[in-house]
Amino acid sequence: MDPGSPKNSSIATRSGSHPEILGNYESGISFIPTNPLEAQARVDFSRASRHLATSCDELLRPARSRPDEMIVQSARRPLGCWKSVLRRSRQQNQLLSRTLASISTPTEPPASNAGAIPPATIAARKAPKFHVIPTKNPDNPIRTAFAVYSPPPSARKAHPAALVEYHAQQIRRLDRTGARTALFSKSNPDAAKPGDVLQVTTNRGEPFAGACLQIRRAGVDTAILLRNTLTKVGVEMWYKIYSPSVLGIEIIWRRPKRARRARLMHMRRAKHDMGNVDHLVEAWRRARNVFSSRGKGGNTGRQGKNSKRR
């Protein structure tokens, strides 16, 4: 479900009547009534209320265990600009829309049997067509002709983008919640972008935080390049975002202005180097501790781990 769709935003407005849902946020984030999304949402309210009436219980339950990858701004920080306002509004929408998405998520469609070969019989075989090689002589229009048999069903025609399907299949297996995909999706306005500071938690060693220099998009093989300065030495690390050894990826700090190139190789030069990002990580950690007494570790974005964090 598209997080920015009008239906979702209407639910966010409606959720004002459920203090327990947004309880944590009311203290930190002031919801501005003049939000344009809200204005739009009022129009669509009647449509969304159907969903709410049927699924109020479900709405409440997953809200406590929602992934908080997107909540990255400090809650105490005053609203700086429209951009952050809209982002927060989107986050609240997403928080609720996800619950709806989980309700309406269809089960896996049964594997179709298109590619399998049906047991053929001679009777079922189609008679061959004729391919005629013509002449220009109107009296004898046919030079010769051959019987041409019909080909078997084509896997290439049925699945022209086999590589894309392979990627989708593997991503479904490795990223069951879709959180990792959303975090780097081009269509997601809250996605991580080059220039942001990200922290990657792996199953070995300490988490690595650094400025994202580039995102190498290659389906299930998508990777990010992070750069930090440790003990005055520049360190760059590649991480495969769908790797099972990557337990979590968090956005520590968002670049205030979108970078105007996809690969920020100039950040390796001393003039543009961000240097050590530990102070950003520390600020992010302190901001997170507002909500949680246990501020260590990161959100995994994987199934079954979220409950531990909250």
Add this chain to the structure above:
Amino acid sequence: MAPRLPACWAAALSRATTVTHQILITEHHALLPRTAKRGVKYGWNTTVPPRSKNGRFNQVSAGLPIPTAGPAAALKRKEKTTPLRTGVLAVKKGVSAMYHEGRRTPCTILQMDQVEVVASKTRANHGYWAVQLGCGEKRPATVTAPMLGYYEAKGVAPKQHLAEFKVRTEDGLLPVGVQLQPDWFKLGQFVDARSNSRGMGFAGGMKRHGFAGQGASHGNSKNHRTIGTTGPSQGGGSRVHPGKKMPGRMGNERVTVQNLKVLKVDNETGIIAIKGHVAGPKGCIVMVADAIKKDPPAQTFIDKMTKKLLERHPDAEARLEEARTRHMELKELRKQGKIADVVPQEALTPPATAPVRL
């Protein structure tokens, strides 16, 4: 067996002989017809077919050792490196990775499309055992008439690519017309992938053969990437030896990558994922076959897959026979110029729009 020539042939010729128009008569032997069969009509050359089988007495039965050269010896020599069963044709779709038990494995994604057995080659008729496969489909308008006749006789649709896979014995042959699917390979088995590498065009010696090039300075002028001298000096003959590595066309040649593990097979999408990389650009044709340097898959698996194949196409033999009969009839009609009689009227009018080619 051909009669041996008389030993006194030369002697007889030198003596008095009578040559009539048709028959050579000597003292002892006569009545050898003067036909063009015996003489060399168009001069001596090396391509003239041998007029006697000189090796006909060189038999094992005559006490000679088993010959180490010749077709039978060649087959015997290559027996161990010839796979038990045929490989398949696939199209390279691209490169990705697969995660299994926490480990990342780079892999190549191949897709099989309409891979069918087109013909079998036999020891008796062709000198070796092989399976001819075709893949893809081709519009009949782009196929030559001889090949249309070929496909007509086999009862299969015209194929975009044809390739041949040698097999060790007759047991490796498959009925014509059966379709191979990715499950022909067992998960985890090893395969060899043969394909044409990416063409680099005309490349210099540094790129093509890894020559060192020449210095950037010290008086070097306009010769930084040239290959330098090509022939050794006096001791080496002062000439360019055959096979000297020089600039030229690079790439687009057959490359075999051996011992790649099969990671995934999917009949639904036609996908085969194999570990590692395969030569060639995306979209190139890859011949995938059981690895020759590893053990073939278990015989039980081979038998199972062959059986499954025959179950999927229970009437392959009958279809082939039907197609052959039909082909002979049509061929006769074509010879007589009466093919128009059997062509239905709708086949005469060309289709309004050409079919979309994939």
